[in-house]
Amino acid sequence: MTVGELGERDVLARVLARLGDADASSVGPGDDCAVLRHAGDVVVTTDTMIEGPDFRLAWHDGFELGWKLAATNLSDVAAMGARPTALTVALAVPRETPVMLLERISEGLDAACRALAPGCGVVGGDLGRAPVVTAAVTALGDLEGRAPVLRSGAHSGDVIAYAGELGLAGLGLSLLFAEATDVDGTAHNRTLGQLWSEQPEALAAQLAPAPPIPLGVAAALAGATAMMDVSDSLSIDAERLSRASGVRLDLDPSLLEAGFGEQQGISVSVEAMLAGGEDHGLLATFPSGAELPAGFRAIGAVREAGAGGALLLDGEPRKARGWDPYTVRLPGSN
């Protein structure tokens, strides 16, 4: 059964049947808007995933796709020190898309909310038609009376810390490109099932990441001076935080190695940590001497602004590298 055969109203009913409530919501899907009750200021973020540049149906099951959509947006909310309260989801797909794909996406969205940010749920959305599967998710969060933790608050002398996985998602993507049978029929070495059985941790990190969402609030309560979600790569995002704060972030390779050199039984090089991409962990700075919340590991120290760029590795200027959707051309994408 395709979405074109079933029609918008019935597709929507099947999608909604798979979505649970959000605690903060007094009006859910079905009216012009959803209604949320918040205790403090509202944080809001939007992110899009599009078949081709952002995911491939040959690799992503619908459930994983929905999960990743939720996880990546929840992570942006966490990075402000806020508690996620609700998602809205705009899905547009070709007429020929099986209805089951949308059902599975909905199940993944709902499951990720329940697992990563209990109380948060999908409160509204939109269905439409597009040449490829296109999903835009907006996440809202409640600051509960706290000030937001911005990118711009790091001071010289602060400790740099990170929580989450680092480099595994990038490793997973490399494996998929190098090894997995692609949708275009390109000859490769392994089936997706073989890869899953051989490298489950790296594939899960890429296809269905589990960022440490509650640690956003924990970091805020512990006095984090700056924080952000690491999405493009640790080096790119550390450079962004440096520039926003008017400081330099000096990452310590020995701390990175000690904290993240082995994750889930996989050896990850410092280079892979710096350039990985799609980690969706939390990069935060804390006052020197602050007790880091459980889950955060120190990875360096904040220095005053100076010559040679905003990012340092072991005191030496370092060029950031990672992901740009317009300048990186993926095989098989437009």
Next chain:
Amino acid sequence: MTVGELGERDVLARVLARLGDADASSVGPGDDCAVLRHAGDVVVTTDTMIEGPDFRLAWHDGFELGWKLAATNLSDVAAMGARPTALTVALAVPRETPVMLLERISEGLDAACRALAPGCGVVGGDLGRAPVVTAAVTALGDLEGRAPVLRSGAHSGDVIAYAGELGLAGLGLSLLFAEATDVDGTAHNRTLGQLWSEQPEALAAQLAPAPPIPLGVAAALAGATAMMDVSDSLSIDAERLSRASGVRLDLDPSLLEAGFGEQQGISVSVEAMLAGGEDHGLLATFPSGAELPAGFRAIGAVREAGAGGALLLDGEPRKARGWDPYTVRLPGSN
């Protein structure tokens, strides 16, 4: 200059330069999330527009596209009785897209906010890559201590009222399909410029609608019992409101004719009003005897639920008709 040549960071900078502040926003674009201060509950809605089924670059200038994106989402916020506070925008485009298109979209988004909902602005977003121009907008609004006006509150005996244009946007779309030179080179009768000079009101209603956003709050303050944005068609959306409220909406053709038979010098038939689509006016019900806010016109009365469907015209059951993105196949779309 294309987005592929310029790269994400510089495209984003050009887009942001065209967006003004939102009054409620203490943190705007550039961090993981925007931050908003609200006086009451938060309303949130999402809508997508995709090149092909939802718009055509042969007909829509980027400015109009941005304007329409903002207007349609602001209208959903107004329909809850809320004041719009902020938009987030996810834009995904092909690498070959001129940067100017994104600049113009941004200008249109900003101009629509200023004209239709002063104080509201774009506070965040996302840029990505897609095979066709794809835009998802989320709008947030502040209920300022009021209860939301839902679709489900209409009672037998209430007056049905409408504010905004009715049928003009559908007329504009018909003209474009029938007359305008399309992007696929199909031979037609007129250039877009000729159509604009001959039928400016209908084309503007379709391409850059101006819904009566402040009347949403006005209706709430005047005691509206139910309200919704008319997006698919008056008949489809009146039927939805009927079902949500467990009543029947009985539209009066003589009131429709008196209120909307001539709009901006154009004669509009009751059939065109019922089936139009994309009107984005406000359909509301008020207690019998209530004084309608200026801008609303009475168009019928609410009846108790009964046999023969949820929608009546002059007391007779009436089948709704209008727009379904999956079951309606447009020429030239996928």
